[in-house]
Amino acid sequence: MRHTILFTAILLSVLLVGCSGGKLKVTSLKVEMQENPVGLNTLAPRFSWQISSTTPDLVQQSYQIQVALTEEELKKGINLLWDSGVVDSDLSVLIPYRGESLVSRGKYYWRVKVNSNQGSSDWSKIAHWSMALLDDSDWQAKWIGEDSLSNPGETAAKNTRLAARYLRKPFEANKGNIQSAVIYVSGLGSYEAYLNGKRVSEDVLAPTVSWYPNRVYYNTFDVTPLVKKGANLLAVKLGNGRFFGMRESPTQVFGLPRLLAQLEIEYADGSKEVIVSDETWKVTSKGPIVANNEFDGEEYDARLELAGWESAGYDDSSWLQADIMDAPGGKLTAQTNPNLRVMEEIKPVSITPLSDGKFILDMGQNMVGWLKVNNLNGKKDQPITFRFAEILNPDSTIYLANIRSAKVTDIYTPARDGAFSWEPSFVYHGFRFVEISGLDEEPALSNFTGKVVYDRMETTGWFETSNQVINQTFKNAYWGIRGNYRGMPTDCPQRDERQGWLGDRATGCFGEAFIFDNAHLYSKWIQDIEDSQSPEGSISVVSPRYWTIYHDDVTWPAAYFYAAKMLYHQYGDSEPIRKHYASMKRYLERVQEVSMQDFILTKDAYGDWCMPPERQELIHSQDPARKTAGAVLSTTMYYSLLNLMVEFAQLTGNEQDIPGFQELAGKIREAYNARFFNADSAKYDNNTVTANILSLQLGLVPEGKEQQVFDNIVQKTEVDFDGHVSTGVLGIQQLMRGLTQHGNVDLAYKIATNETYPSWGYMIKKGATTIWELWNGDTADPAMNSANHVMLLGDLIIWYYEDLAGIKNYPGSVAYKKLWMEPKFPEGLSHVKASYKSAYGEIRSEWSRENGKFSWNITIPGNSSAVVKLPKELQIATPDQPGVRNVTETESGIEIVLGSGSYTLVSK
Secondary structure (H helix, E strand, O other): OOOOOOOOEOOOHHHHOOOOOOOOEEEEEEEOOEOOOOOEOOOOOEEEEEEEOOOOOOOEEEEEEEEEOOHHHHHHOOOOOEEOOOEEOOOOOOEEOOOOOOOOOOEEEEEEEEEEOOEEOOOOOOEEEEEOOOOHHHOOOOOEEOOOOOOOOOEOOOOOEOOOEEEEEEEEEOOOOEEEEEEEEEEEOEEEEEEOOEEOOOOEOEOOOOOOOOEEEEEEEEOHHHOOOEEEEEEEEEEOOOOEOOOOOOOOEOOOOEEEEEEEEEEOOOOEEEEEOOOOOEEEOOOOEEEEEOOOEEEEEHHHOOOOOOOOOOOOOOOEEOEEOOOOOOEEEEOOOOOEEEEEEEOOOEEEEOOOOOEEEEEEEEEEEEEEEEEEEEOOOOOEEEEEEOEEOOOOOEEOHHHOOOOOEEEEEOOOOEEEEEOOOOOOEEEEEEEEEOOOOOOOHHHEEEEEEEEOOOEOEEEEEOOHHHHHHHHHHHHHHHHOEOOOEOOOOOOOOOOOEOHHHOOHHHHHHHHEOOHHHHHHHHHHHHHOOOOOOOOEOEOOOOOOOEOOOOOOOHHHHHHHHHHHHHHOOOHHHHHHHHHHHHHHHHHHHHHEEOOEEOOOOOOOOOOOOOOOOOOOOOOOOOOOOHHHHHHHHHHHHHHHHHHHHHHHOOHHHHHHHHHHHHHHHHHHHHHHEEOOOOEEOOOOHHHHHHHHHOOOOOOOOHHHHHHHHHHHHHHHOOOOOOOOOOHHHOHHHHHHHOOOHHHHHHHHHOOOOOOHHHHHHOOOOOOOOOOOOOOOOHHHOOOOOOHHHOOHHHHHHHHHOOOOEOOOOOOOOEEEEOOOOOOOOOEEEEEEEEOOEEEEEEEEEEOOEEEEEEEEOOOOEEEEEEEHHHOOOOOOOOOEEEEEEOOOEEEEEEOOEEEEEEOO
């Protein structure tokens, strides 16, 4: 029977908001990819917007941006700082400002109007942004703190121990009506700031982490509503964070906590007042937070509470005069990436009493953040202890072997008998289970709330299918990815590590970007990587380099390049490539000098990390046949970086470098194949899947040999490993897409849905609610079986979106301006539903294929388009209707070009 696909322009509700009669709307105005940001430090901020209409096939043809100092002037179109004029362009993402020079503290207002193939819009709503302090001379504040270890048991050695610092400054605001008030603040390691008893922000663990000898971040907040006429009080609580870190060393303990704060008030008459951190402030470390350490926990003694300390009128006569502290050393920089926040709250699912009087609280989900206590009954002077773990022992006690030397313990000491509520300020834990001791009665589930903490960002994607293993794996990935965002992407959130390991994110960052708007986090992190680079050009494989590790190999540092590529590919942001191009080039030259012999990269530190070993009790394989040679890994990755640099050179105007990159790449390819490729068998080295898949996917296979190499990958996977994964962190970065692109999506699907070891499904069957560090995380040595890593996801999330859902950038397109929608249909999968909020708007793909019937709902955002490809067996006949630009039949199927809008495709 002939199948027919019927197109119906069904309009997505998100496009209907505020629209009528097909009128063009301009929405989602952003500067530097943020709505109304405060405290920018770029002199050429970039504007983005989205357009929508109830009529399909919407294309922007031109735009006009205007910027002014006031809303009134902007509305009237007078005294403009910039009027772009009508610019013929269909781009609406990251358009740079070209107007008059911007100044420190400046607040600016902007709007945009567009012309399209459907007519012209009205002026958009007015948006705004403000500038940070752009010059060191703008600062009047001094670094202050308490420059001593003054409490019992405090130490800067081993597991460091230090009480929180409390600082306060009363001031008068008596010059008239307050027009505006802005505070610029950095508290190292972490701070909470208050004005007249109220938090200036919901941010936690601020500011963002950095390599402090090179860079220190400060935050900017508009606090106009919090300042009042008359007496005011500015107060700050300082925690230790990563500045006064876990162990005494030059790269983990940088000094005692310190504060830099500058509050600037402008009155209605134009006069100004500045309140700065200096020696007139008061400080004490005798408050209730008697110890705080991100790895060990927080200890709170309610008997030492300083009631009202953050408000005017408190008696601080017993407090000390603040000490002037040395500046941290790094460049003071306005922070552009959002801080961490409590992003979600969850409730526990059970409480189990133990025979020794302790209780085990189960949150039902491995999470990252902390536990809030709600109206829990305590006894005066009797400490209540909370210890955090991911896993339970068989006897229902908490399993702590994988936490290693971190103490992961919070302690609360009540000041009186009865109910209390409390949550910590300067700690976070990775946990599902909490051991509670010190209670005289069993608590209720309502006494506890899990606060989920990670960098403030939007969830931009969701994904579900007819297969429950895939669905749970996606959910586990969702929890694991956000749980490892801590101002940097970390390896794990629970033990004595929690570092920014590069190797975990080389390809994973692309998949993460489908689920979260992680652009600001990764832009900031690659700055950490450059800040941590050695003068010779070496890249620390942990950045910021709290663990300084310069191997001069390739596989882990490759994340520097791949993350920059991701920002361009996913968001259309080429600025990180431009900013770090020289640093990347310097690294490649360094590696060439010290690690290359006869065009083979010889150094490798970690191999194909965490590939499944031959016995489940092992962490690393001892079988040479399973191991991929380090030179294979480093040489293939270095080759891929040279090809990336060709693209980067074109983007940044460094075309003179391209011949050198291409010539070196050619010599490496020739030398690599001469040494590692067996032309007769089409096997690379010892024929591991990793060796073959990297060679194939990264472009080193001799022309005409690709299918034979791929056949070896399939043979090895199906026969030697019974259709299971055999790769570690490097091979898994290319495996799922490689299998699919070369025609074996069914094998990729089998790997994705296996429930026996080794597989993501095996983790799920063993109770995992996040992704393990090891394929055999339940049976290997406890020293390395983190239950919350994401490195073994590899390219799985990319495969979900690009291959199963068919949401992919068209070749040459970035930020999904043009889509290539060609979903794959593995045997056994009957339904896929995916959404992704791109820079141009939300993309949706939902298909089902059951009982001979096929249905596919597609949504393409305004000012975007898509090339849709479907297999020939559907025998599609397409009607001529709005949004369908072109239909082409090919030997393999049908190709349809669609404009923006929503379409339902049905075969019958």
